[in-house]
Structure formats: C-alpha cells, structure tokens
Amino acid sequence: MGKWWSLIFIIIPFLFIISVILKLKTHFDILLIDGDIPDTIVNSADLISWIFGGIMSLLGFITLFVAFSYENRLLVASKIKQQILRPFALSLEEIISSISEYKTYASRDFLLNFIYWIFLIVSSISILSWGLIIGFYTDYNVGLNGDFDFYILFNDITYLIWLTLSFLLIAITILLNLIRHNKDPIEKGYLMTEQEISDIDSILKKNNDIQELLFKISPTIEIVKNPTAKHELNIYFPIKLINLRFVMLVYNSKSNVSLRVFGVLKELNKIGDSFFHILTDDLNLQEFQIDDKAIGEIKYYNKENKLIGLVKIQSEKDPNSITFNAIRKMDVKLITEDRDYQDIENIEHEILDFTSK
Template identity: 30%
Template sequence: MKKILNRYVPNTLIFLAFVSVILFCFFNKDFSYSLQDAEQQKLELVSWVFSGVMGVVSFLAIFISFVYDNNLIGASKNLRQLYHPYGLGLEEFRANYNEYIRNISRRTNVNILFITVLVTTLLSIIIWGISALLYNGFSMKLPQKVSDVKAIVNVLVYAIWILLSGLLASLCHLLNHIRTKKDPLGGGFLPDKDHLLDIDLLSAEDTDLAEIFRIISPSIELHENPQNSNGNEISIFFPMTFSNIRFVIKLFDEKSNLLFRLYGITEKKDAGKPNFFIVSNSVTEKVAKVFKEQCVRAEFRYYNETFNKIARINGKVVTESKLFSVVPDKINYLTEDGIDRDHTLINNIQSNKFFIQQDYEALLAGEDV
C-alpha cells in the first residue's frame, strides 16, 4: 500500500493542481477584472521570485537525477546478472548483490529534493495559472484574425503556463521514479533486498533458479563431535542464505540406492549471510561409516511454495582426512521419470528446521540418526 501511495499520489496532486486552476477559471468565467499597475507589479515580482526558486531547484533536481539515474542503471544491470548468473561463482554473485544494494540505497537528499520540487511545482502551477487568468482578465477567447494581437498574447500566456507546468510536472515525475526505484532498463520497479533473497518471490520473476541454486546450494558435513565421544555430527552450511529455500538432499551409493535424505526450509533471518546449522550431533559410528564408505553422489532438489520442483543440482562427495562432505556440483537438466514424492517430507515442517532420514534400511535397520 505504501509503495502504491508513493508512486501515484504525487501525480494525483499535480493533476488536482491543474484542475483547481481550471475550476477557478470556470467559476469566474463571467468575472471581469483589470489589474491595476501596483497589482501587476506585485504579480510580476511574485512570478520572478518563483521563477528564480524554480530555476535553482530544477537545476539541483536535474543534477541529482542524473547521478541517481546512473546508480539505478547500474542496479538494473546487477539485477540481470543476479537473475541470470551464467558463469558466475559465489564471490562474483555476492559482489553483484552487494553492489546492487549500494546502488538502490535510498538517500535522504533525494526525498527532501523530491518534496521540495513537488511543493514548488504545485504552488507554481496554481499561482502562475491564476496569474495568467488575472493578466488576461479571465479571457480565454481564441484569436479570430491575425491582427487580433491581444487575443494572440492571451493564448501565448496560457501556452507558456501549460508548457512550464508540464516541464515541472515531468521533472517531478522523473524524481518520483528515481525515488521509487523505477527500473530504467526494463519494466516495473527494482526489488528491495528482501525480495531479492526470497525464493518464493524470485520464482515468480524471470529468473533462472537452477543457475542461482548452482551457486547458493548448501554443503553437508559429517565430522566427529568433540562434545560427544560416542557420536558424530552432521551439519549443513549455506554459503549465502535465502529465505524459503525448500530442499531435499538425497544421498546415493554407487548402485544408485537411496541411503539418506536431508531436508528442511530456511527462513528470512540472516538472509544474505553465510549460515551454519547442526542437523544432528549424535550420529552413531555405524551410520557414519555408511556415510563415509557408501555415499558416492548426491542430488539437491528444490521446491516452490506450492511444492513444485524448480531445480535439481547434482552433488559430489569430498573426503578429506576426518571430514566427509557433500557439495553441489552441476545442474541436472535430465527429465525425471515417475512422480516426485520427496516434497511430502517438507509439507508441514517449520522454517529453519532441518532433518535427516535414513532410507537404506538393509544396512541401517534399527539404527537411529
């Protein structure tokens, strides 16, 4: 609601200013008035003062508009790279995100300047419009012949008022677009950082989610738990957290038998930052042995808010000393046969809750993770 008011209220106020002058003329169309010399001098003085103020304000507005419009162009380019991050790694992706946030950051002077221009525009339209009516004696007759100099001058006065008012309204409109972050290279408005880090909102945009998940997919680690001599610990690390990541990570052996499924949903908290979560800190040695000796590949599956699959990423197993980890590798573009039922695991769980389920029951019968 606030965004709608910011975008449309200024234009509505300018339109009402024009309407007020027209209504003033309509209700006084039969009014005959001739300016005295002293009144005309005061009217000219007010017009000159307003012209000077408007000139200074317009110069500042155009200068600042040029500067901030360049920022918005940069943000629009950043946005396209974030939506379609082809060839980007995590660091390049994060750098684009940080630069985008800097480019769309709203400065206080833009708001102050916009309010100044808006108020000056409204007053200028009304005062200059009424001044034009008084100067012409409320006459709006069109010239009937070329020799009718007075009627021609009257028309020119009104034309100048309309032209200047239109220029001021256009300047105000431009500043309002900058203030509300209108996308200069595409339609619509530039999203804020919360929108940019929400998978549910991104899935409704023109984005390549598979490429995004290729970069931001988490890794799984299995290592000894220093606080529990009889157990191991499974954790999940997100290099850059997005909200509403609904995922199921499946681990397979060399014969493609399903061993484990790790699943969960991320929340808005700490979005944009790296995050580390402990899934289980009491993994038995037998289960850990299966992890280390049997797991050879993985698949990351991602779902939207209606639990439709939106991306699949292949994962690979990395073993170093006492650390066993599963990391994302490449996008899986292959068409999958059969019905995907993995999403049922995350249908009713809360955000920032992560679970692991053992599926290789022939090896793990009776064991709990």
C-alpha cells in the same frame, strides 16, 4: 496507487487553473477584476513571478542533476540484479559480492526523497501562482469561442507557455517519483528490494535462470568425526535465501538412500549472509551406511511443491570428515515422478532436519 498519491498536490492546481480558463467563471467570479489591474496587484504579481522563477531555475537544475545521478545508480543496480538472477558468468564469490553491491545501489535515499517533496511543493505553488497571474493580466480570455484578434492571440500564446511549463514540471515530478521508488531503467516494473533479492518466491516472479542460481549457491553437507565414536552432521549455506525449500538425498554404493536432509529457510538477519547449522552431533555413521562412494542430489521446490532445481552432489573424504559438494546442475525434466517434497509439504516455518530414509 500507493506510489502516486503525492501527485495530487501538483494535479489539483493545474486542474483548477484549467477550469477557470474553460470559462467556468460562475464559480470563480472572485478571481476577476473589473477595469484596470491595481498597481499593487501588478507589482505583487511581478514579485511573486520573479521569486518563483528564480527558485524554479535553481531548484530545477539541482533536481535534474540529482535525478540523473540517481538514474545512473539505478542503471547499475538493474545490471547487478540481472547478473544475480542469471549468474552464468559469476562465481559464488562474485554472486555474494554482487548482492552486497546491489544493497548499496538499490537502497532508497533520504536526500532524493527530500528534494522530491521540495520540488513537488514549489512546482504546485508555481503552477497555481503563474496561472492566476496570467489570468489577472488576460482576464482568463482565450480564443475558445472562435473569436480572433491579436489580443486573444497573445493570450493564447501566454497560456500555451504556461501549459508547456506546467507539463514540464509535472513530467519532472513523475520522473522523480519513479526514481525515488527505484523504477527499473532496463526492465518493466521496479527494482527488487533487498528483501526480495534474497527471497526465492520473489526471484521466481522475475526473468531468471533459477537452476543456475540454485546450483551456484547450493549448500554443503559435512559429516565430521567427534572425539567420541559419534559424528557431527552439519549444513552450510554460502548465501541464505528465504523461502528456499529443499530435500537432499545421499545414496550409498548400492544406490539406496542412506541420508535425507530437508528444510525450509524462513528467517533472515542480514542480506547476503551465510548460514551454518549443526543438525546433530550424535550421528552413528554405520547406522546410515554412508561410504566413500556416496553420491546424491539436491531437489529444490517452490511453495506449490513444484521442482524448480536439481543438483548432483558428490562426496569428498579425508581422515576426519566426509563433505558433500554440488558438482553440476541437472535438468529438472529428468524427474518424471517425485514425492520427496512430502518432507517439507505445507511447512511455513523454518526447519532443518534429517532422516535415514
């Protein structure tokens, strides 16, 4: 209802004229004129009709031109959204670029909103004034009582034209309202907002391949040697998505968990930004028993602690660092029993932490 309340301004004049036409004259006697219509009313009615006719012709052309221009923008935005939610053919760099493009195409525009309100007001006045003017000429007399003559037939045709124009103006108003609220031209509902396209919970509600998306935006864990004997442990997200809940497990050559990194992302400064965080700069590598053959996995969860993504990671070592990168996605059905979500269970604030088990 919040998106449609403005249509009241155009519906009320339409219903008012319809009420008069339907012979509810006992409440609208003031609108009836006995005898011939005075020339001043005829001239004023003609002037009003010509003025609003000219305004509506110009405004209608501009409105439809702008509407179709924005409709094309929404079409592009919808296609970009589909690519982001199902990024089979996209690389990580293309996903980042697509999010930036989506922000541009899906942003709501002041100009369209301004044109909508101008069109709504002018259309409401036109429906009311044209209805009243026709009523003055026809005495609101239509063939609803079974009577028929050429005069009544002319009145009926006149009101039919008014009804057609009124429905057309209402339809264009509805179309503009849908466009200004970013109606998705391809799928049901409305386009996702900038915030929603960066929110895992919102993405899960759409038609998506969440496992493919999570695999391509998976974070990188890096252990870097400090000038001292200790090491720095950091994590890097190429794209930060809010409500991302994960547990990363690193196994040593004996298949024992040597490092567990877990977190919940909640804060977002800018759509499409990357995120870097130092977990510690005082890591004792021997204590965690991380060796050259270490492998691991990243488990992603929704807010109900259901596993929604599983990614395998592998280590790459150079003289000064060990880096863990995602190498492939795995079927979540491979995990039949899982309790690793306990590290992030019921956490509703941003947290990034690690343990040795």
